[in-house]
Amino acid sequence: MAAALEHSKETIAMRVVDALRDDIITMALKPGDVISESDIAGRYGVSRQPVREAFIRLAQQGLLLIRPKRATVVKKISPTGVRQSRFIRESIEVEIIRRVAGQPSDDAADVLQTLIADQEAASAANDSRRFHTLDELFHRTLARLAGVEYAWQLIDDHKMQLDRVRYLTLGVSSTQRAIAEHKQIVEAVAKADPAAAETAMRAHLARAELLLNQTISDFPDFFE
């Protein structure tokens, strides 16, 4: 895992952050794993200092837990934390979809239709990685249409817990169903029907609860 740091970002610390976050989300580093500054530093051939700063950043993002003078561990996934992250996301996305459906711009429906077409292509090609990216883009586009794209960035920070769960269920999730639900949402937007849009959005997000419960029983060691 993670042989050489990609020298994409400016500082070493940033590169370490990106590398570690990727390892954590893709479960190369599993919840509960114990790591240490010198460990990671040696693995990447850098000094402890930038690794330490990376730890601080990732700890603030809820991916690591620094136990002073003891050790640093990859944080286990907190079910209640995930549920409340979902609560937050639902609150915001419902408000977003109300705005978009309430005063849809002229090209809103068209843009969303195009995205769904791409998703169908990705689904047909069985490219779940790309499908995931497009799914995210779909929701981000809704935020942009509501004029609160900045708010989505903010969700992003607290969405990584959900992403870890999602990664564990990559093959499981039925892309067909997700696409159908997206279509319902767009349909409501086209009709400028906020109430229907809200209902469709809530139904769409509610599925995550089922996945979470299944994942907990499949990988109990990864949860608190």
Next chain:
Amino acid sequence: MAAALEHSKETIAMRVVDALRDDIITMALKPGDVISESDIAGRYGVSRQPVREAFIRLAQQGLLLIRPKRATVVKKISPTGVRQSRFIRESIEVEIIRRVAGQPSDDAADVLQTLIADQEAASAANDSRRFHTLDELFHRTLARLAGVEYAWQLIDDHKMQLDRVRYLTLGVSSTQRAIAEHKQIVEAVAKADPAAAETAMRAHLARAELLLNQTISDFPDFFE
């Protein structure tokens, strides 16, 4: 300002974080001010290392802006950032108040009534600092009653921008009006009327928009 670090927390870095955050929110450090690691380190009599880590943490919380190899500045307040923080808060608090008013627990109204009484006392004593604390507690209590107290912590992180604005308007805000609005909210909860509760909550939060606009014209240098 901030003579000796209160030795409340474990590590020096944490103490520096608390001290700096307090200075920023209370406007002892003004938006646009340039600071440096050695500057702060000398001021508190510690080495640069813990200061540097404090900078990283505060930068991730959006209070500082680290410009690599150049300098570190107290971030100016972004009006659109504040508006979108408000959007997020409104989304979540509306969802919360719906839940609370939809299925109010037995003692919900009583607890809230007590808080309002305390607020009236603080208002009568002209203790705006305490009033602010109680106002925050009111909203946090609502989150607890809805079973999503963790979610409130999460709001807290992104509420500091709003707090800086609020501090600039300490004497301005009419506590009487806020109390009246709180009463309306509690009344709707007591009647178990989610729609009325939602309306009252939105009206309550909407006032912040006016304060923001006035503050921008009063302190243009503090905004982007």
Next chain:
DNA sequence: CCCGGCAGCCTTCCATACAAGACGGATAAT
């Protein structure tokens, strides 16, 4: 006057050494 280069000073960034707490196992006393 105008403009390009260069030097000095500033910053953050990185490396390294040391300090101090926490843990585990060996060891010795009971």
Next chain:
DNA sequence: ATTATCCGTCTTGTATGGAAGGCTGCCGGG
């Protein structure tokens, strides 16, 4: 056999020196 204590070894926390890059202003050539 059991238990308390100490010591080696891990960890993160702090201090400090130097590296690398950016900014300013002087200075000299046009």
